[in-house]
Amino acid sequence: MTYLPALQKTDPQIRDLIIAEEKRQWSKVRLIPSENYASAAVLEASGSVLTNIYSEGYPGKRYYEGQQNTDQIETLAIERAKAAFGVDHVNVQPYSGSPANMAVYTAVLQPGDTIMGLALAQGGHLTHGWKVNFSGKLYHSAPYELNPQTERLDYDQIWKLAKEAKPKIIVAGYTAYPRTIDWQKFRQICDDVGAIFHADISHITGLILGGVHPSPFPMADTGITTSHKSLRGPRGAMMICKAKFAQAIDKAIMPGLQGGPHNQTTAAIAVAFKEASQPAFKEYAAQIVKNAKALADQLLKHGFRLITGGTDNHLILFETFKSKGILGRDASRALDRAGIVANCNLVPFDTQTPMNPSGVRIGTPSVTSRGMKEAEMIKIGDWINAVLTNAKDEAVLDRIAGEIAEFCKSFICPGMDPRNWADDAPHSAKNAEKQVAMSRL
Ligand code: DSN
Secondary structure, three states: OOOOHHHHHHOHHHHHHHHHHHHHHHHOEEOOOOOOOOOHHHHHHHOOHHHHOOOOEEOOEEOOOOOOOHHHHHHHHHHHHHHHHOOOEEEOOOOOHHHHHHHHHHHHOOOOOEEEOEOHHHOOOHHHOOOOOHHHHOOEEOOEOEOOOOOOEOHHHHHHHHHHHOOOEEEEOOOOOOOOOOHHHHHHHHHHHOOEEEEEOOOOHHHHHOOOOOOOOOOOOEEEEEOOOOOOOOOOEEEEEOHHHHHHHHHHHHHHHOOOOOHHHHHHHHHHHHHHOOHHHHHHHHHHHHHHHHHHHHHHHOOOEEHHHOOOOOEEEEEOHHHHOOOHHHHHHHHHHOOEEOEEEOOOOOOOEOOEOOEEEEEOHHHHHOOOOHHHHHHHHHHHHHHHHOOOOHHHHHHHHHHHHHHHOOOOOOOOOHHHOHHHOOOOHHHHHHHHHHHOO
């Protein structure tokens, strides 16, 4: 039977590209720490007829009729999220992380108020007050930095800066920070200076729900998370807050910033929370961290300098320039050429440019979703070293690309069925059947 038959008929060009992307995701070691593999169930909800309707408003208070099912779906997503985080209020309507942060700021700040987040160049996010982003233009940004010696959060320094800058909001939560965050410290600082404590847990939500990173809730006043990173849900986001901010953040996203919610995403978020409530998710989260530590150890053995010397979470940031004499962009391109997908990244106090910085950022949520464990991380660490010490040797890159494609054949990708690629399925029929059965779990 034809795979994606309607697309085959209507738009074979797009169908071919989707299949090519499935094959790419199957045959590469994907280490971008913000990416993952959504389950078949999440993909089904995301691709459903829920995309057909508008639902401006909130369950029970909509501007359009026809909400008999969407009200129940959104309520399920909200209730599951509230139970998972143990919080008063969750709004699941933001289209993604940036609008979610924007809506929280709109709800609690006035233009010109001071926002204090970690500088983007040190592992923060564009929306945490970066000067070319709305958050640095609309608000006065007083960013904090890492400790130059330890490359870790320096809570005393943050406290000192907060006393001077008197921010209205302090943002905790990062895109390139490999260590555990002390939420209690942020609570103390915010209480002392009278700031709102905002937690952006987008990268580590899966670890928090899996019990391997402490939760900022219910301590934080407000928070956001995307739903597609370590949570393994669809591309979307949510806002999380104490009861006293509920009305303001709801109004800020709708009608303040957005129109109709993406119901297909809301349903898939509900599915992701159901999956995250299963015991297997705790094992998954714990394995993400074990894998990151095993990969970090192997890179250290090969002489790479890791930012902060290692990792506590899903993410590793390492120097390629000082360690191996290769800049981050050249390193990530060579890795991709050899079948390892990562992104180049500034390291704290980098003297190079953002387009070709000194380091590379990697993470283990995706490879862990495929069932890889510590033994595989050692192999991946060896391959990373081999690539980055031979980055200009096409023959070596070719050889490693072949080894990785072969290696990847033995690991499922949730949500994918290799039998769909009839002609060049990467598995024997027997192996594929077993793997498809697993990917449907
Ligand atoms: N783009 C995301 C990341 O890769 O960390 C942050 O939004």
